[in-house]
Amino acid sequence: MARIWRDADIEGGAHLLGRIAILGYGSQGRAQALNLRDSGASVTVGVRSGGKGARRAEQDGFVSVAMEKACFAAEAIALLVPDSVHSEVVASTINEAAQPGARVVFAHGYSTHYGEAKLREDLMPILVAPKAIGPELRNLYVEGRGAAALVSAPDGQMDFAVQYAKALGCGRAAIIESSFREETETDLFGEQVVLCGGMPTLVAAAFETLVNAGYSPEAAYFECLFEVQLIANMMTERGMGGMFEQISDTAAYGAMLAGPEVINQGSRAAMERALERIRSGEFASLWREERRKGLPSVRKWLAERSWARLDETHAKLTGRAESPTSSAPSAEPASGESPPAES
Numbered sequence: 001m002a003r004i005w006r007d008a009d010i011e012g013g014a015h016l017l018g019r020i021a022i023l024g025y026g027s028q029g030r031a032q033a034l035n036l037r038d039s040g041a042s043v044t045v046g047v048r049s050g051g052k053g054a055r056r057a058e059q060d061g062f063v064s065v066a067m068e069k070a071c072f073a074a075e076a077i078a079l080l081v082p083d084s085v086h087s088e089v090v091a092s093t094i095n096e097a098a099q100p101g102a103r104v105v106f107a108h109g110y111s112t113h114y115g116e117a118k119l120r121e122d123l124m125p126i127l128v129a130p131k132a133i134g135p136e137l138r139n140l141y142v143e144g145r146g147a148a149a150l151v152s153a154p155d156g157q158m159d160f161a162v163q164y165a166k167a168l169g170c171g172r173a174a175i176i177e178s179s180f181r182e183e184t185e186t187d188l189f190g191e192q193v194v195l196c197g198g199m200p201t202l203v204a205a206a207f208e209t210l211v212n213a214g215y216s217p218e219a220a221y222f223e224c225l226f227e228v229q230l231i232a233n234m235m236t237e238r239g240m241g242g243m244f245e246q247i248s249d250t251a252a253y254g255a256m257l258a259g260p261e262v263i264n265q266g267s268r269a270a271m272e273r274a275l276e277r278i279r280s281g282e283f284a285s286l287w288r289e290e291r292r293k294g295l296p297s298v299r300k301w302l303a304e305r306s307w308a309r310l311d312e313t314h315a316k317l318t319g320r321a322e323s324p325t326s327s328a329p330s331a332e333p334a335s336g337e338s339p340p341a342e343s
């Protein structure tokens with residue numbers, strides 16, 4: 001079993017972290033800088049001059065400086081730019097400017113695990129990976145709650161990792177010992193098989209099945225998409241058993257019949273293939289090649305919009321415009337949320 005820390009298990013405060021440079025002021029950068037500062041840490045924000053991050057950091061009351069300058073003065077550097085540019089920022093900035101023996105904090109293990117970010121030998125890689133997007137990490141902190149985090153550190157450095165996670169508010173939920181490898185592989189697996197790959201594909205396929213059989217798109221929308229949130233909330237709040245206790249006997253009986261037919265041995269084999277592709281490094285090399293070519297397959301897939309009818313129904317029922325998902329994605333998906341205003 002993994003070790004788990006909560007606030008009550010962690011002595012001391014954020015002043016023990018020393019001076020921290022936050023590199024990048026986007027989704028995680030903004031949330032982490034604000035949470036650390038509000039917890040009492042000494043934070044400098046390093047950004048590209050003239051960029052959106054520089055403007056937002058100054059609006060939030062930080063003095064933003066060039067990334068190199070932020071590194072010179074810091075005992076710990078949090079690398080909070082997209083994973084796809086970690087290798088470049090590590091080589092051009094961190095390895096050039098970091099103090100000897102500085103800690104380098106990653107919010108996701110990808111670039112380290114797959115050998116893309118090559119830190120100078122004396123620098124210490126620390127993983128503090130909040131299991132929340134940046135705006136949620138910040139909102140939970142402001143509400144007095146927190147997001148869970150996975151942490152990993154070299155020998156003798158775990159106290160720092162845990163203290164850093166506590167300053168982000170993660171000790172109000174759970175700080176869980178992990179490794180760069182485990183965090184990276186489980187994160188990729190979860191997003192591919194459940195969150196961004198499996199579940200949206202299941203929703204869209206079920207919706208199409210009902211509509212093709214002559215049911216109205218509106219009725220199909222509510223059954224196949226809208227109520228997903230209800231069930232997801234029940235599962236996260238009460239566990240799987242708690243969810244099954246809450247639903248009707250009819251729903252539970254139908255789930256028993258249809259669930260294993262839909263997610264069957266073939267689906268299990270597909271999950272194992274996805275996991276093997278991640279573990280072997282094949283996924284990382286395919287993704288590197290896709291980025292090198294300018295994302296042709298992912299652009300094509302998004303432009304085809306196999307979920308178009310579902311989105312049209314969503315737009316009609318909610319009065320919201322359809323998302324322009326046929327436009328080009330960034331090289332690092334799932335990171336572009338614009339931070340909401342502070343409450």
Ligand SMILES: NC(=O)c1ccc[n+]([C@@H]2O[C@H](COP(=O)([O-])OP(=O)(O)OC[C@H]3O[C@@H](n4cnc5c(N)ncnc54)[C@H](OP(=O)(O)O)[C@@H]3O)[C@@H](O)[C@H]2O)c1
Pocket residue numbers: 024025026027028029047048050051052053054079080081082083085088089106107108129130131132133134135334335336
């Ligand atoms: N999305 C999340 O909330 C989330 C959740 C958990 C973990 N993570 C991890 O957190 C890290 C940061 O992800 P993110 O989603 O927060 O990134 P992000 O919002 O896309 O980061 C944007 C920031 O990175 C800067 N930046 C982009 N390209 C750069 C480059 N080539 N050189 C220097 N700066 C550059 C931007 O500068 P400008 O402002 O000048 O454009 C901006 O300040 C990643 O390791 C990610 O896996 C993210």
